Amino acid sequence: MLYYSTRNNQITSSPAEALLRGLAPDGGLFLPESFESAQINLEKTLTMTSNEISAEILSKFFTDFTKAEIDEIVNLAYNGTFESEEFAPLAKVGGKFVLELYHGPTCAFKDVALSVLPRLVTAAKKKLGDESETVVLTATSGDTGSAAAHGFSDVPGTKIIVFYPARGTSAVQEKQMTSCPGKNVFVAAVDGNFDDAQSGVKKIFAECTMPEGKALSSANSINIGRLTPQIAYYFTAYRDLVNAGEITLGEKVDFVVPTGNFGDILAGYFASLIGLPVGKLVCASNENRVLTEFFESGRYNKKREFHITKSPSMDILISSNLERLLSLLLGTQKTAEYMASLAENGEYVLSAEELAKFTDKFAAGACNDEETLATIGEVYKKHGYLMDTHTAVAWNVAEKLGVCKNKTVVLSTASPYKFSASVLKALGAETSENEFEMLSTLKKLTGAPVPASLARLAEAENLHTDKIKKEEMQNYVLARTEEEI
Ligand SMILES: *Cc1c(COP(=O)(O)O)cnc(C)c1O
Numbered sequence: 022m023l024y025y026s027t028r029n030n031q032i033t034s035s036p037a038e039a040l041l042r043g044l045a046p047d048g049g050l051f052l053p054e055s056f057e058s059a060q061i062n063l064e065k066t067l068t069m070t071s072n073e074i075s076a077e078i079l080s081k082f083f084t085d086f087t088k089a090e091i092d093e094i095v096n097l098a099y100n101g102t103f104e105s106e107e108f109a110p111l112a113k114v115g116g117k118f119v120l121e122l123y124h125g126p127t128c129a130f131k132d133v134a135l136s137v138l139p140r141l142v143t144a145a146k147k148k149l150g151d152e153s154e155t156v157v158l159t160a161t162s163g164d165t166g167s168a169a170a171h172g173f174s175d176v177p178g179t180k181i182i183v184f185y186p187a188r189g190t191s192a193v194q195e196k197q198m199t200s201c202p203g204k205n206v207f208v209a210a211v212d213g214n215f216d217d218a219q220s221g222v223k224k225i226f227a228e229c230t231m232p233e234g235k236a237l238s239s240a241n242s243i244n245i246g247r248l249t250p251q252i253a254y255y256f257t258a259y260r261d262l263v264n265a266g267e268i269t270l271g272e273k274v275d276f277v278v279p280t281g282n283f284g285d286i287l288a289g290y291f292a293s294l295i296g297l298p299v300g301k302l303v304c305a306s307n308e309n310r311v312l313t314e315f316f317e318s319g320r321y322n323k324k325r326e327f328h329i330t331k332s333p334s335m336d337i338l339i340s341s342n343l344e345r346l347l348s349l350l351l352g353t354q355k356t357a358e359y360m361a362s363l364a365e366n367g368e369y370v371l372s373a374e375e376l377a378k379f380t381d382k383f384a385a386g387a388c389n390d391e392e393t394l395a396t397i398g399e400v401y402k403k404h405g406y407l408m409d410t411h412t413a414v415a416w417n418v419a420e421k422l423g424v425c426k427n428k429t430v431v432l433s434t435a436s437p438y439k440f441s442a443s444v445l446k447a448l449g450a451e452t453s454e455n456e457f458e459m460l461s462t463l464k465k466l467t468g469a470p471v472p473a474s475l476a477r478l479a480e481a482e483n484l485h486t487d488k489i490k491k492e493e494m495q496n497y498v499l500a501r502t503e504e505e506i
Pocket residue numbers: 129130131164242279280281282283284285286334335411434435
């Protein structure tokens with residue numbers, strides 16, 4: 022299997038190279054050249070464990086690794102790190118199904134991929150005879166930083182440096198980062214907002230020369246190694262539906278996905294390309310409706326007001342992974358044109374004929390904060406099921422678009438306890454200034470178990486106390502890079 026750039030199919034890489042590079046040299050994203058060679062035998066998955074399904078899929082995409090290597094990576098990633106027995110259990114709620122992707126170490130769905138990515142990266146280095154130490158940099162507004170820190174924690178040959186805005190994450194998110202163990206984990210609060218931290222990281226990538234034997238890398242969601250581990254749970258959900266007698270083998274299923282950077286939902290599309298019977302993939306957005314408008318009108322326009330919402334992990338105006346879908350459906354040349362237009366004019370517009378290719382498989386809808394909270398309250402009242410704000414956006418959109426033709430799976434991307442203030446408000450309960458207190462309030466109110474990793478957070482030791490000015494980020498990276506661990 023080779024990978025090519027979304028903007029030029031003459032630019033190719035081996036799987037290991039694509040994993041290490043992250044971005045293609047022309048600024049495009051990597052795409053697998055063939056989905057035919059990655060077909061999955063659906064019937065066989067019915068008797069496979071979730072780890073086996075994940076390893077089977079990954080071995081089709083990372084053909085330069087042996088199956089035994091992939092098996093080991095998957096087992097190390099998931100065994101003992103997730104609180105649930107399965108990394109993606111399926112719950113029946115009313116007439117729908119909820120795919121719970123939040124039972125990992127930081128209680129958000131990013132754990133599923135970020136538990137695998139670090140080990141894929143180290144295996145890729147070994148494959149290429151690259152003995153350098155990988156220094157992973159991440160700027161985070163919350164979820165990515167803690168998931169990356171936990172994923173890379175004590176992975177040999179790597180260091181992970183997380184920068185977060187000193188004012189800008191929730192107290193729970195901050196503590197998840199500052200209490201993350203691991204000799205190779207460095208976390209620093211930057212005096213500024215998320216944009217300051219992010220531009221600082223971009224500047225370091227552009228300007229910083231690393232010492233001999235060290236290489237910079239990023240953990241953000243454009244890496245093909247973050248996308249591919251997410252395909253597995255679409256298959257495990259399908260397996261569970263067949264095995265529970267809810268559908269027959271071959272029957273189509275619709276998936277509704279709370280979407281930001283378009284990585285999660287794109288993995289669903291990849292699943293359909295390798296043999297999963299998918300009806301519609303529904304892209305659910307919050308008030309940042311840029312994707313909803315794209316699927317409705319063909320116009321992607323990032324020049325708009327940015328809304329800070331109660332589903333903050335979806336507050337995004339540039340959904341990077343949409344570029345991969347453009348390239349698959351319209352080809353590399355058109356994609357290069359549209360991406361240039363997005364950079365220059367802040368927008369691009371598809372023709373009606375082009376748009377039809379997207380709406381064949383995808384549908385979209387949006388939901389505001391008020392509707393989000395109302396949905397949490399209603400679902401709890403009606404079904405006794407507690408969901409977080411991101412999941413509620415998806416549930417609301419699923420209801421709004423009407424009864425889907427097929428059985429519907431709503432992807433649940435975060436634990437309700439991770440956003441307890443909003444959830445308490447949705448249930449009409451009192452909120453407090455203290456987020457840790459609200460965990461117990463929510464527990465008392467609903468009886469739903471608090472994830473162990475969040476329950477111990479209030480008492481957890483602050484292992485990382487670095488506070489730096491934004492001008493100091495580069496020096497911080499160089500100093501941590503030189504540090505013996
Ligand atoms: C990152 C995130 C999303 C969005 O996922 P994308 O792959 O970026 O579309 C949704 N919900 C939660 C809780 C997240 O952390």
